[in-house]
Amino acid sequence: MSIFGYIRVSTKEQNEDRQLIALKEYNIPPRNLYIEKQSGKDFNRPAYKRMLRRLSSGDLLIIKSIDRLGRNYEDIIDQWRIITKDHKADIKVLDMPLLDTTYGKDLLGTFIADLVLQIMSYTAQIERENIRQRQAEGIAAAKAKGVRFGRRPYELPEEFWDLAEQWAQGKISVTEITKQTHLGRSTVYCKMKEAGYRKTEKPTG
Structure with a gap:
């Protein structure tokens, strides 16, 4: 042995x-x-x-x-x-x-x-299930009190939508929007697409 x-x-x-x-x-x-x-x-x-x-x-x-x-x-x-x-x-x-x-x-x-x-x-196993149940009950109670979970909504600069409107009218370029808002190009394009903005003229930048 x-x-x-x-x-x-x-x-x-x-x-x-x-x-x-x-x-x-x-x-x-x-x-x-x-x-x-x-x-x-x-x-x-x-x-x-x-x-x-x-x-x-x-x-x-x-x-x-x-x-x-x-x-x-x-x-x-x-x-x-x-x-x-x-x-x-x-x-x-x-x-x-x-x-x-x-x-x-x-x-x-x-x-x-x-x-x-x-x-x-x-x-x-019972203890794991009890923990999960307590967590679920705690989240439900917090939500009932108005507590929000997950990521905070992404807050765009106040001037973003005015600039987006100007872009849609062909007055400014995306490059100008990124300079003024300090947002990345992909973010700018994504947010404008979500909002339904479409540029009818050839982009200037």
């Missing part, structure tokens, strides 16, 4: 010392300790993939907490199955003693670990 450790922090600025200290007592060989500084949004992580390839029947994977394995519980459940069923390795989650497949190697022990993981996944 080989013992492996997996440590993950989300960014390069975060420190992994707390996880290292927690795993130190298990005397994990340095070559079996995988440290990753990457988001847990999915399992497309180099160090995790290398570790997974080395796991075999009877091996033990130790992690500090379940969220160090990943952030998405549906994906965690899938990886849990791959590790315990496909690779036939064990997992020990230090912060959650019930998530320990070495405890009670009988059917009951496996059932308890799987059940706890399913409950955690369900709880996380």
